[in-house]
Amino acid sequence: MVKLNTNNVELMISAVSKKHYPKHNMPEVAMCGRSNVGKSSFINTILNRKNFARVSSKPGKTRTLNFFNVDNKVALVDVPGYGYAKLSKKEKEKLYDMIVEYFVNSEKLSFVLHLIDSRHKPSEDDIMMNEFLNYYEIPFVIVLTKVDKISKNDLSKNQNKIKNSLDLTYNIDIVPFSSVKKLNINKILDKINEII
Numbered sequence: 001m002v003k004l005n006t007n008n009v010e011l012m013i014s015a016v017s018k019k020h021y022p023k024h025n026m027p028e029v030a031m032c033g034r035s036n037v038g039k040s041s042f043i044n045t046i047l048n049r050k051n052f053a054r055v056s057s058k059p060g061k062t063r064t065l066n067f068f069n070v071d072n073k074v075a076l077v078d079v080p081g082y083g084y085a086k087l088s089k090k091e092k093e094k095l096y097d098m099i100v101e102y103f104v105n106s107e108k109l110s111f112v113l114h115l116i117d118s119r120h121k122p123s124e125d126d127i128m129m130n131e132f133l134n135y136y137e138i139p140f141v142i143v144l145t146k147v148d149k150i151s152k153n154d155l156s157k158n159q160n161k162i163k164n165s166l167d168l169t170y171n172i173d174i175v176p177f178s179s180v181k182k183l184n185i186n187k188i189l190d191k192i193n194e195i196i
């Protein structure tokens with residue numbers, strides 16, 4: 001298996017529409033999830049960088065599709081978060097259109113990492129995203145974030161709730177994750193290594 005050198009990383013482009021998508025021949029892996037769920041932190045953690053993908057305690061930080069070239073072998077795509085209540089209707093629609101446009105048009109997309117907060121049951125937006133991935137038959141891995149903030153017992157209860165409220169037809173795994181504890185980085189890298 002080819003091993004990814006995560007020290008060789010470069011931001012290719014921050015895109016807001018199809019015409020900006022970078023031209024390349026690598027498979028793409030995209031992160032998606034509610035605003036503030038920890039997508040940018042997740043990218044930094046798996047790439048072992050401090051603030052490569054920009055992280056903020058305020059939701060709604062990532063407003064563009066950020067394409068990262070990792071070792072000329074795979075492109076990681078940080079997608080804006082959905083469901084940030086404080087945005088205006090127009091702003092929400094703009095972000096939603098950007099996300100949908102990418103998932104519908106991306107030719108290189110291999111699979112999606114759908115990040116869900118391990119502490120809560122999936123939101124309506126999470127469920128919509130899950131329906132969307134199934135509808136377009138996009139394979140996905142569920143990543144349960146922030147597990148450092150929850151007991152093992154609660155994690156296992158919530159994991160069941162999450163499984164029961166989502167359609168896991170195209171699901172290829174469920175991975176508990178923590179950017180703080182750096183948990184299961186290798187499990188994710190193995191999944192990415194499988195497609196390169």
Ligand SMILES: Nc1nc2c(ncn2[C@@H]2O[C@H](COP(=O)(O)OP(=O)(O)OP(=O)(O)O)[C@@H](O)[C@H]2O)c(=O)[nH]1
Binds near residue numbers: 039041059060180
């Ligand atoms: N305790 C803990 N906090 C985390 C973890 N991952 C992210 N956070 C915190 O959650 C907040 C949001 O993280 P981001 O990575 O910016 O979230 P995002 O999903 O990229 O947010 P948007 O760009 O707004 O969509 C930050 O304050 C992070 O430090 C984790 O695994 N554990």
Ligand SMILES: [Mg+2]
Binds near residue numbers: 039040041054055062
């Ligand atoms: Mg972000």
